[in-house]
Amino acid sequence: MHLPRSFYDDILKLNDLTNVYQRNYYNSHFTQIEKVFLSCEKVLGVDNFKFFIDQFVRLAKAESPNLDMYGQDFADYLSSRNELEEMGYIKHLAKLDFFWFEQSSKSIELPFGILDFWGKLINEKELSNIEIDEDIMETISILKDEQGDSYLSASCLK
Amino acid sequence: MIDNSLAGVGINLRLDYIDELLEKKPNLPFVEVIADNWLSFGPHHKKLEKVRELYPISFHCVGMNLCSDDKIDSKYIDSIKSLSERFNPFQISDHLSVQALDGNYFHDLLPHPFSHSIIKSTANKIDEIQNILKRQILVENLSYYHQFEESEMKEYEFINQLAELADCHILFDLNNIWVNEMNYGICSENFLKKINHDRVKEIHIAGAEIIDGIYVDTHGSSVNESVRTLLKRAEAVLGDCPIVYERDNNLPTFGEFIKERVQIEEMLYAPA
Numbered sequence: 001m002h003l004p005r006s007f008y009d010d011i012l013k014l015n016d017l018t019n020v021y022q023r024n025y026y027n028s029h030f031t032q033i034e035k036v037f038l039s040c041e042k043v044l045g046v047d048n049f050k051f052f053i054d055q056f057v058r059l060a061k062a063e064s065p066n067l068d069m070y071g072q073d074f075a076d077y078l079s080s081r082n083e084l085e086e087m088g089y090i091k092h093l094a095k096l097d098f099f100w101f102e103q104s105s106k107s108i109e110l111p112f113g114i115l116d117f118w119g120k121l122i123n124e125k126e127l128s129n130i131e132i133d134e135d136i137m138e139t140i141s142i143l144k145d146e147q148g149d150s151y152l153s154a155s156c157l158k
Numbered sequence: 159m160i161d162n163s164l165a166g167v168g169i170n171l172r173l174d175y176i177d178e179l180l181e182k183k184p185n186l187p188f189v190e191v192i193a194d195n196w197l198s199f200g201p202h203h204k205k206l207e208k209v210r211e212l213y214p215i216s217f218h219c220v221g222m223n224l225c226s227d228d229k230i231d232s233k234y235i236d237s238i239k240s241l242s243e244r245f246n247p248f249q250i251s252d253h254l255s256v257q258a259l260d261g262n263y264f265h266d267l268l269p270h271p272f273s274h275s276i277i278k279s280t281a282n283k284i285d286e287i288q289n290i291l292k293r294q295i296l297v298e299n300l301s302y303y304h305q306f307e308e309s310e311m312k313e314y315e316f317i318n319q320l321a322e323l324a325d326c327h328i329l330f331d332l333n334n335i336w337v338n339e340m341n342y343g344i345c346s347e348n349f350l351k352k353i354n355h356d357r358v359k360e361i362h363i364a365g366a367e368i369i370d371g372i373y374v375d376t377h378g379s380s381v382n383e384s385v386r387t388l389l390k391r392a393e394a395v396l397g398d399c400p401i402v403y404e405r406d407n408n409l410p411t412f413g414e415f416i417k418e419r420v421q422i423e424e425m426l427y428a429p430a
Binding site for chain 2: 064
């Protein structure tokens with residue numbers, strides 16, 4: 001080992017955000033989560049959303065060289081929070097946020113109604129007649145329309 | 159492999175500017191791209207192919223993690239190799255920095271002590287990378303906001319010794335040495351004098367900003383007058399060398415960016 005570990009370990013502690021490197025780390029990872037989890041922000045409200053991002057960034061280290069992969073555990077993190085116990089759907093919304101950001105060519109399985117809920121949150125539509133059924137799973141994929149723009153499409157499993 | 163006929167002031171080509179570059183085709187000696195932004199295959203590669211048809215391309219990487227204790231990321235280096243086989247960059251560079259340690263990624267360019275043991279470990283990594291890429295790479299000096307007690311030498315001594323041991327080239331960032339001068343009083347003129355001129359094969363210039371009383375290499379402003387003067391002096395001692403004007407924040411319009419590049423080039427080649 002050639003590097004003095006304390007300097008680099010301190011950056012990850014994030015206990016002094018006046019330190020340039022700690023601030024850089026915090027801001028870049030905070031901004032990344034903010035950018036990706038759009039429906040979560042809508043459903044939690046800005047202040048609560050920022051609170052949970054702050055807590056997540058302090059806890060979850062970046063394990064990929066690709067910053068776009070940071071936050072793949074954010075859904076599980078939100079579902080572990082006692083404050084969000086009554087919002088069981090938040091984990092599914094977060095998974096869909098990340099799936100949409102990633103523009104994955106794979107598909108994702110989520111409870112019936114999550115895609116509808118997510119679409120209404122993102123497009124700021126009225127949130128009436130939302131029905132989520134955890135016993136029915138939908139396979140959601142990203143498709144392209146005639147203009148080449150991506151959209152989400154679902155088919156039901158039982 | 160280094161082609162000095164590419165002398166002149168190129169630009170770092172951001173995704174924000176690529177469509178306008180392809181439309182307007184400005185007169186440029188070359189462009190530089192952050193290779194890491196192009197590693198995942200997709201339709202955006204078609205744009206880079208068109209850029210490559212128009213201009214020579216240089217690859218500037220941010221993932222080699224040269225000064226870290228972590229081993230090289232073979233998958234990453236292989237990706238850079240594949241990309242370079244496709245786009246044939248005239249050179250490939252990365253930073254003398256720590257980007258990850260013990261498997262944790264900082265997504266930042268962190269400094270390190272200037273020590274003999276780090277020269278040796280970094281040279282070994284560079285050697286391994288150069289063998290995989292089958293070419294010499296360029297290593298860039300950093301701006302830094304922390305100085306290590308563990309340093310055993312000056313930064314230019316570190317870079318010179320490393321470049322000799324690894325037999326690699328140097329990407330000399332003038333804004334970085336100026337920022338370090340403003341923050342720590344390290345004389346940039348002396349740095350320019352002492353760096354191994356034979357191994358410098360590219361220059362970077364950019365603008366800095368003052369944030370909370372510290373000069374920061376944000377690439378977020380026009381090139382400072384002092385850095386332009388340094389560039390003129392560098393050109394006199396280094397000879398013709400590809401120069402990249404970097405702009406990454408507070409982006410001007412593409413037209414304004416190109417106009418500033420022209421002004422820098424005119425200043426550089428104006429008769430004394």
